[in-house]
Amino acid sequence: MWSDGRDSVFANNEDSPIGDESVFTFVPASAAGYGYFYMTFPYLAEPFMAGYPQGGLNEKGLAYDITATPLVNQVEVVIPADTPYSGGNIMELVLKKAATVDEAVALIKKYRASENIRRAAGVSEFRQMQALLADSKGNAAVVGVGPDGELAVTEKAGKFRVVTNFSLAQPGNSAVTEKARYDTATEALKGMKKAPVSAMRSLLAAVHVEGMASTLYSTIYDLRSLDITIYNFHDYEYAKKLDLKTELAKGAHSIPLAELFRDRPLFALRSMKEMAASVRSLQEKYLQGQKELDACPKTAK
Template identity: 35%
Template sequence: MVPTQEIPKNWSLPDKKGKMEIFGFALFGVIINDLLYPQGGINEKGLCFDINGLPTVKFNGQKGSKWHSWFNWFDVLWNNRTVADIEKWFQIREIPAMSWNGGQFHFADSNGNAIIIGVGGDGNLAFTKKKSNNFLVSTNNNIANVENGYYPCTRYDKTVTMLEKIINERNLTVSACRDILDAVHFEKRGVCETVYGNIFDLISKDIYVYSSHDFDRVVKFSLTEELRNPTLKAKQIKMKILDENAYGYPGFEGIKIYPIPDLFT
């Protein structure tokens, strides 16, 4: 968890000088080689993101303004408020050609908009937006290119079926979202399993956290309040956040890192 603060602009945009103020944010992820590997998060404006893995696919690259992205692009939470901001951000940035192993990136905002960014069948960035059915679903299959990923996907089909039963705001509850997470969680198979779950209320900024695939116990806290006056009692750990080159960046001021299982003790 990182509070609002000033940081050097070139931490993200190498051609920029001076400093910029960033929004406060919280990240969720795992630990790899003693570095934090961010896989999702939310900022204080109600913009959230998450990712899912896919098989490697060729990406053609695109020209634009230089961007020194942090690992899994979580630095887009620093200054963006909405899905529209995110779409513009990715349209104007330089992203080199590569064997893309980043999977798909999902963004949603407090206005109710959502977008999935990945690699399409033509090798270029693909932007898939939420349509009139009021939800946008992504599991481990490429929404923009069914040849890349695990399709058909029973977890995708089950999620859609359950979401279709939520027909009004009265039915759109944390319990309903939790039931979906529980229904599609991944039991351990080799090294793969669901290690945590989270639900974001993008309007209230409340966060609901589940450890492993235990959806009977939940820790709830307010991002707004936690950034202002930390109340979580779990033991903090010291660690750096993984960047795109697998190095740990300098620590943010006031950063607080909690192992998810310890939130439940």
């Protein structure tokens, strides 16, 4: 995220295992709250994260995205018994109800967890994730679990804020120690006097990842104009541009990422999906073989 107080830009690479299918969903304003859009992976095998809003933007120019932050020594988020339930997903609630970073942080601290996760497991998703929040006024902050189990807030210092997959609240306890992407992005943003789409695109390209887990899509939001720029599978030469106001005026609807980029088939994406499917098939066969082997009667020597 970068802002000079006049322009505010939010950029994200979504890195995930090959085969995860992304869907962009638009929800118009109503008596319940602001209009907004968010991205999900509806078909994830992990039950709590299937359909979890990975990031999004609302009509007030509030944006967020989350990063996984596994810890070496797990710290659970403290949820006092009198903490109210959120009534739904906590990050979608942020998009629906918050216009500023301060309002978003207050909501997260109030509820501490999405209701379905808390009721099912008694924990908060912030135990292993952090959320970068930014608004049209240029404010930004990162929310994650601190070493004491309380939700810690890391404010923006200067014009920008960078997050990757190590915990800003607990860097010494983070299972992810790689900081090359963080350092690369930080150095690039330090020198920026303006942050047009072209500059942010170059930055996203510099820190994208490839392999069985790849950058599946990238987004750039102008938090003032509400323009959305989307790139598919780290193909930074071809973008789709959406206007949030125009999309919300169409009513509630969802757009699969594959449909949005149907006119730009990518050989690399197709071949990586085929490879990922083959690897998963081999893994499943191996695990099934292990189960059958374990079930066989053991012969005494």
